[in-house]
Amino acid sequence: MAASIVESGSIDLSNALEDRGLRRTAARSAVTGRIEQLNDAFTAENLCRDLPDVGRATVYRTIRHLVDAGALCKLPILDGAPMYSIARVDHHHHTICVRCGAVGEFRHSTVERVLRSLEKEIDGDIVGHRMEIFITCRACLGDQHAIKKTSR
Amino acid sequence: MAASIVESGSIDLSNALEDRGLRRTAARSAVTGRIEQLNDAFTAENLCRDLPDVGRATVYRTIRHLVDAGALCKLPILDGAPMYSIARVDHHHHTICVRCGAVGEFRHSTVERVLRSLEKEIDGDIVGHRMEIFITCRACLGDQHAIKKTSR
DNA sequence: CTCTAATTGATACTTGATATCAATAAATGT
DNA sequence: ACATTTATTGATATCAAGTATCAATTAGAG
Known part of the structure; x- marks a missing residue:
C-alpha cells in the first residue's frame, strides 16, 4: 500500500502514479524521468521547455497528480510560478x-516540537x-566580494 | 525615520506611503482606508471589488508600495492569489x-529560537x-458535526 | 495661479494554468 | 490477434492574476 521508496529515500515517481490507478504512458514517463534527472527544484515551465514533445497540459496534469500523490512538494515562491521538488x-x-x-532542504526536530507547543x-x-x-547561499555570498559584509 | 505606529501596534498605512515620498491622493486614501476597515486578510481582487471607482492598476500599485514599505505582509497561498494582511x-x-x-496570527519566541539553532x-x-x-478553524470544526472525529 | 512631475485608470498585454474535445493509445476480454 | 472500452493526449481556446502603456488628470511647490 505504501508508495515505493528508492534507496535515496525519495518516492519513485512512476510508481506513485501507478499506485493512484493511473496508466503508465510515454508522456508520463518522459515527465517523471526528467524530474528524476534534475537535482534542483523546478517550475512547470522548466519541464515544458525541457520536454517540447510533451504537451503543456500533460506536463501540468502530471505535476498535479504527483503533488496529489505526495511525491512532489509544491513550494509557493513569493513572486511568480511555484517550484516543485521531489x-x-x-x-x-x-x-x-x-x-x-x-532551493535546499533541511529537517529539524525542533520545528516539530514547536508545533506541538503551539x-x-x-x-x-x-x-x-x-x-x-x-x-543568501554560499555560492552567492562568494559572488559579492565582501560587499556589505563590514557595515552592520 | 521609523514609520508611524498607531495604538493597535500596526503601521499607519497612509503615513507609510508618505514616508516613501509618495503623494497623498484620493485613490490611495481609498485603498488604505478600506484595508484598515477590514479585520481579515484580503486579496487584491477583494479590494478591486470593494473599490469599483479605483482602477485595478492603482489598487495593485498601492498594495505593492505598502508591501515594499513593510506595512503589509504578503501571504502566498498554495493555490490562487496571495493574501495580504496589515x-x-x-x-x-x-x-x-x-x-x-x-487567516489568523500567532507569535512564538520558540520559532525564533529554532531559527538560531538552524x-x-x-x-x-x-x-x-x-x-x-x-x-481547521473553530468555526469550521463546528460545521462538520463530529464527522471523522471518531475513527482513528 | 502656474508649472512640473507624479499619479491615475482604461486598455492591451503577459504569464501561469486550466477546460474542451477529437484523435490516440492502453488495458481488458474473447 | 483482434475488438471494445476507457483513459490519455495535446492543440487550442480560455481563464485569472498581474503588469506595461500612455494620454488625461491632479498634487504640491513656487
Missing part, C-alpha cells in the same frame, strides 16, 4: 536563496504547516 | 484555515523566513 520520506523544510533561487495557542486543529527559510 | 510591529506568523481560508545546519546566511500553519 518529496523525501522524512518531513523536511526548504531554504530558498533570495539571489539565485536555489497547539494550545491556536484556535483550531493543526492539519499541516509550511516553513521556508530565505538565505 | 503588518504588526512584532514579528509573527499566520494560520490559514484549509476549509474557509480565514544557522549551523544551513549553508548560507539566513535573511528571512516564513512559516504558516494550516488548520
Whole structure:
C-alpha cells in the first residue's frame, strides 16, 4: 500500500502514479524521468521547455497528480510560478536563496516540537504547516566580494 | 525615520506611503482606508471589488508600495492569489484555515529560537523566513458535526 | 495661479494554468 | 490477434492574476 521508496529515500515517481490507478504512458514517463534527472527544484515551465514533445497540459496534469500523490512538494515562491521538488520520506523544510533561487532542504526536530507547543495557542486543529527559510547561499555570498559584509 | 505606529501596534498605512515620498491622493486614501476597515486578510481582487471607482492598476500599485514599505505582509497561498494582511510591529506568523481560508496570527519566541539553532545546519546566511500553519478553524470544526472525529 | 512631475485608470498585454474535445493509445476480454 | 472500452493526449481556446502603456488628470511647490 505504501508508495515505493528508492534507496535515496525519495518516492519513485512512476510508481506513485501507478499506485493512484493511473496508466503508465510515454508522456508520463518522459515527465517523471526528467524530474528524476534534475537535482534542483523546478517550475512547470522548466519541464515544458525541457520536454517540447510533451504537451503543456500533460506536463501540468502530471505535476498535479504527483503533488496529489505526495511525491512532489509544491513550494509557493513569493513572486511568480511555484517550484516543485521531489518529496523525501522524512518531513523536511526548504531554504530558498533570495539571489539565485536555489532551493535546499533541511529537517529539524525542533520545528516539530514547536508545533506541538503551539497547539494550545491556536484556535483550531493543526492539519499541516509550511516553513521556508530565505538565505543568501554560499555560492552567492562568494559572488559579492565582501560587499556589505563590514557595515552592520 | 521609523514609520508611524498607531495604538493597535500596526503601521499607519497612509503615513507609510508618505514616508516613501509618495503623494497623498484620493485613490490611495481609498485603498488604505478600506484595508484598515477590514479585520481579515484580503486579496487584491477583494479590494478591486470593494473599490469599483479605483482602477485595478492603482489598487495593485498601492498594495505593492505598502508591501515594499513593510506595512503589509504578503501571504502566498498554495493555490490562487496571495493574501495580504496589515503588518504588526512584532514579528509573527499566520494560520490559514484549509476549509474557509480565514487567516489568523500567532507569535512564538520558540520559532525564533529554532531559527538560531538552524544557522549551523544551513549553508548560507539566513535573511528571512516564513512559516504558516494550516488548520481547521473553530468555526469550521463546528460545521462538520463530529464527522471523522471518531475513527482513528 | 502656474508649472512640473507624479499619479491615475482604461486598455492591451503577459504569464501561469486550466477546460474542451477529437484523435490516440492502453488495458481488458474473447 | 483482434475488438471494445476507457483513459490519455495535446492543440487550442480560455481563464485569472498581474503588469506595461500612455494620454488625461491632479498634487504640491513656487
